[in-house]
Structure formats: structure tokens, C-alpha cells
Amino acid sequence: MKVIKNALQMQKIALKHLRDGDEIGLVPTMGALHEGHISLLSKSEKNDDITIVSIFVNPIQFGVNEDYLKYPRPIKKDLDICRKNHVDYVFMPSVDDMFSQEHRTFVEVQKMQDILCGLFRPAHFEGVATVVSKLFNISYPDRAYFGIKDFQQLKILERMARDLNFRTKIIPCPTVRERSGLALSSRNSYLSEEEKNISLKISKTLKEAVHEFRNKDLNFVKRNVLNKLRKIPNSRIDYAEIVNFSNLSIADNNTKRVVFAVAVWIGKTRLIDNVIMTKRSK
Ligand code: PAF
Numbered sequence: 139m140k141v142i143k144n145a146l147q148m149q150k151i152a153l154k155h156l157r158d159g160d161e162i163g164l165v166p167t168m169g170a171l172h173e174g175h176i177s178l179l180s181k182s183e184k185n186d187d188i189t190i191v192s193i194f195v196n197p198i199q200f201g202v203n204e205d206y207l208k209y210p211r212p213i214k215k216d217l218d219i220c221r222k223n224h225v226d227y228v229f230m231p232s233v234d235d236m237f238s239q240e241h242r243t244f245v246e247v248q249k250m251q252d253i254l255c256g257l258f259r260p261a262h263f264e265g266v267a268t269v270v271s272k273l274f275n276i277s278y279p280d281r282a283y284f285g286i287k288d289f290q291q292l293k294i295l296e297r298m299a300r301d302l303n304f305r306t307k308i309i310p311c312p313t314v315r316e317r318s319g320l321a322l323s324s325r326n327s328y329l330s331e332e333e334k335n336i337s338l339k340i341s342k343t344l345k346e347a348v349h350e351f352r353n354k355d356l357n358f359v360k361r362n363v364l365n366k367l368r369k370i371p372n373s374r375i376d377y378a379e380i381v382n383f384s385n386l387s388i389a390d391n392n393t394k395r396v397v398f399a400v401a402v403w404i405g406k407t408r409l410i411d412n413v414i415m416t417k418r419s420k
Contacts, residue, residue, distance in 0.1 A: 139217075139220060139221050139225055139226060139227070139228065140226070140227050140228070141217065141227075141228045141230060142227055142228070142229050142230070143230050143231060143232065143235075144231065144235060145229075145231050145235050145236065145272075145276050148190075148227070148229045148231075148276050148277060149275075149276050149277070149278075151227065152190070152276065152277045152278045152279075153278065155187070155188050156278050160186075160187035160188050161185070161186045161187050161188070161280040161281070162186060162187070162188045162190060162277060162278060162279045162280050162281075163181075163182030163183075163185055163186030163188065163189045163190070163279060163280065163281045163282070163283065164182075164189075164190050164191075164192065164273060164274070164277050164279035164281070164282040164283070164306070165178045165179055165182055165189065165190070165191045165192070165225075165282070165283050166192045166194075166269075166270055166273050166282065166284070167191060167192060167193055167194075168193070168194065168195045168196060168209065168324065169193040169194075169195065169210070169211055169212070169213070169216045169324070170209070170210040170211070170212060170216070170324035170327065171215075171216045171219045171220070171324075172314075172322045172323075172324065172326075173314050173322055174285055174287065174313070174314040174321075174322040174323075175219075176219065176223055177311055177312070177314050178283040178284075178285065178311050179191065179220070179223040179224075179225060180223065181283055181309065181311055182281065182283055183223070183224050185281055185309075186280065186281060188226045188227070189224070189225050189226050189227075190225075190226065190227045190228075190229055190277045190279070191220050191225050191227070191228050191229070192228075192229040192230070192231075192273050192277070193213075193216055193228060193229070193230045194229075194230065194231055194236065194269070194273075195209050195211060196236075196265060196266070196269040197233055197237070197265075198237060198244075198261075198264075198265035198268060198269065199261075199262050199263075199265030199266045199269065200262075200265070201259055201260070201261065201262065204259070205325075205328075209324070210324055210327055213230075216228075229273075229276070229277065236269065236272060243268070244264050244267075244268045245264065245267040245268045245271050245298060245302075246264050246267065247263065247267050247294045247297050247298050247301070249386075250263075250290070250293060250294050250297055250385070250386050251263035251264065251267075251294060253290075253379070253381070253386060253388075254290050254377055254379060254381065254386070254399055254401070255290055255376075255377075255401060255410065256290070257376075257377070258376045258377070258401065263290070263291065263294050266291055266294070266295070267294060267295065267298050270282075270295055270298070271298065271302065271304070274299075274304050274306050278305070279306045280305070280306065280307065281306065281307050281308075281309050282295075282306050282307075282308055282309065283309045283311055284308060284309070284310060284311065285310075285311050285312075285313060285314075286310050286311065286312055286313050286412070286414070287313040287314075287321050287322075287323070287410070287411065287412070288410070289397055289399055289412045290386060290399065292308070292310055293384075293385075293386055295308055296308045313411075313412075315341065318338050318341075319338055319341035319342060319345065320334065320337060320338055320340075320341055321341060321409075321410075321411045323409065323410075325407055325408070325409065326407075326409075328406065328407040329404065329405075329407055330405070333372070333404045333405050333407065336370055336371060336372060336373070336404055337370075337402075337404045337409055339366070339367070339369075339370045340367070340370070340400060340402055340409060340411050341411055343363055343366045343367060344363070344398060344400065344411060344412070344413045345413070346362075346366075347359050347362070347363050347398055347413065347415070348398075348413050348415050350362060351396075351398075351415040351417070352417075352418065355391060356380055356389060356390065356391050356393075356396075359380070359398075360378065360379075360380055360398075363378050363398065363400070364378050367400065367402055370402070370404070372404060372405050373402055373403060373404050373405075374402070374403040375400070375401075375402050375403075376401035376402065376403065376408070377399070377400065377401050378398070378399075378400040378402075379398075379399055379400075380396050380397070380398050380399075381396065381397050381399060382395075382396060382397075383395035383396055383397050383414060393417075394416060394417050395414070395415075395416045395417075396414075396415050396416075396417075397412050397413070397414050397415070398412060398413050398415060399411075399412040400412065
């Protein structure tokens with residue numbers, strides 16, 4: 139496994155693999171790797187000749203009062219995980235290399251970035267789309283792997299890849315959960331034991347919503363979820379919204395495939411989760 143710290147060097151290596159006929163898989167991450175990331179790595183190992191993992195805590199996707207500085211950076215542990223999981227290259231650029239003082243270009247995926255998390259984290263998705271398009275141009279991946287847990291991010295990047303004619307196929311990967319149901323996230327490390335116990339209510343509530351969705355009106359399901367989330371102690375809801383699976387527009391009772399997405403603060407930690415629900419045809 140090679141660790142590459144420079145974008146130009148990574149680009150040269152990726153180009154050479156491309157010319158040699160290798161298929162390249164990219165797993166973009168901000169590090170603090172967990173089982174969710176490992177599931178992406180093993181998908182790439184199966185599909186691709188070469189797996190590149192990027193580890194870059196991207197400053198431009200964090201708001202001014204967000205957790206950029208305290209975001210976990212366990213580099214040695216991350217590299218061990220990559221090595222154990224047969225990664226070929228870890229791309230770990232510096233902030234200056236990715237975003238020089240002169241950087242002026244940003245990628246905006248209109249409308250889809252203005253709802254759900256985008257309402258509460260302005261410029262977040264522009265930061266994500268910009269860094270991911272740079273990562274695509276640096277590593278020329280045939281496939282790039284993203285978790286469904288960040289559903290809005292996934293849909294925005296699918297749209298971006300199509301709109302900007304990237305050669306990369308976006309591969310959605312299932313959310314990995316603890317046995318308790320809690321969706322894995324690097325930010326779970328911020329939670330105290332007590333907060334972690336409390337936060338289980340989020341996935342439990344969504345799971346119950348999937349059952350209700352089969353025979354109940356959408357607004358009923360939404361109201362019920364909101365009522366349950368409001369009862370979680372030490373919490374604050376950013377949103378609990380049901381959107382169209384394909385384009386993230388607000389769903390109605392005629393929408394066949396929907397995503398129930400929530401963002402809830404537990405203490406000082408913001409957690410997101412979602413479930414995909416499909417109406418049975420009558
Ligand atoms: O999901 C993440 O970890 C980040 O948003 C990503 C896709 C690596 C871009 O910085």
C-alpha cells in the first residue's frame with residue numbers, strides 16, 4: 139500500500155493505471171474509518187483492479203461554527219485499516235494542495251442542495267460536490283463508493299456525475315448499523331454512553347415508520363415520527379422529512395419510492411439517518 143500526499147503525483151499514478159487497462163475504485167472519506175467505510179473498501183476490492191482511498195477532512199464542507207477542528211483524525215489507525223483491507227493507495231493531500239489561496243471554482247448542484255441538510259448547513263453540499271469532483275479528476279475512478287446513510291450527498295453526487303459527464307459510476311452502499319440499530323458515523327465518537335443510548339431512538343423510530351408506511355397516510359407517518367423524536371431527551375430536531383427517492387423533492391401519497399430522512403441533535407452531536415420506503419402496488 140502506498141500513501142500519496144500530493145495531487146499531481148496521485149493523478150500521474152491513476153493515469154498510468156488507466157492506460158494499463160486497470161479499473162480504478164475510489165472510496166472518498168474524511169478518515170476516522172469504521173465498519174461502514176470497510177464495507178465500501180471490500181466492495182471496491184471485489185469490483186476494481188485498484189482501490190484508492192482518499193482521506194481528507196475537507197474544510198470547505200464545514201460551516202464556521204461546525205466541527206472541522208475537532209473532527210477525529212486517527213491517522214495511524216486509519217492507515218492500519220486500509221492496509222488490512224488491501225487498499226492499493228491512500229491519497230492524503232494537504233489542505234493547501236487541494237485548496238490553494240487562489241482557488242475560485244465551486245460546484246453547485248442546484249435545488250437538490252437547498253433542502254434537508256442543505257437548509258441547516260449552507261454551502262455544505264457545494265463543498266462536498268467541489269471536493270469530490272476534484273477527487274474524480276485526480277484519481278479517474280471507474281467506480282466511486284458512497285454510503286446511503288448520507289442519502290442527500292449520494293443523490294447530489296449522482297446528479298453531479300451525470301451533469302458533468304464524469305466517467306465515474308457512483309455505487310450506493312447500504313448503511314451499516316450497530317446491533318442496536320444506530321447507524322455508524324465517525325461523529326458517533328462524540329457521544330457519551332448515555333447519549334448513545336438515547337440516540338438509538340432515532341433508528342427505532344424510523345424502523346417503526348417503515349411498518350406504518352405500508353398502510354397509513356404519509357402525513358400521519360411523518361407526524362408520528364416527529365412526535366416520537368420530540369420525546370427524546372436532550373435532543374433537538376433539525377428536520378424529519380419524507381422526500382422522493384429519485385430527486386429529493388417533497389413526497390406525497392402518490393410517490394411510490396420515498397426516503398424518510400432525519401437530522402437530530404443529541405446534546406452537541408448532530409446525527410442523520412434515513413430509511414427507504416416503497417409503497418406496495420395495490
Ligand atoms: O462523506 C464524506 O465523508 C465526505 O462528505 C466526502 C464524500 C468524503 C467528501 O469530503
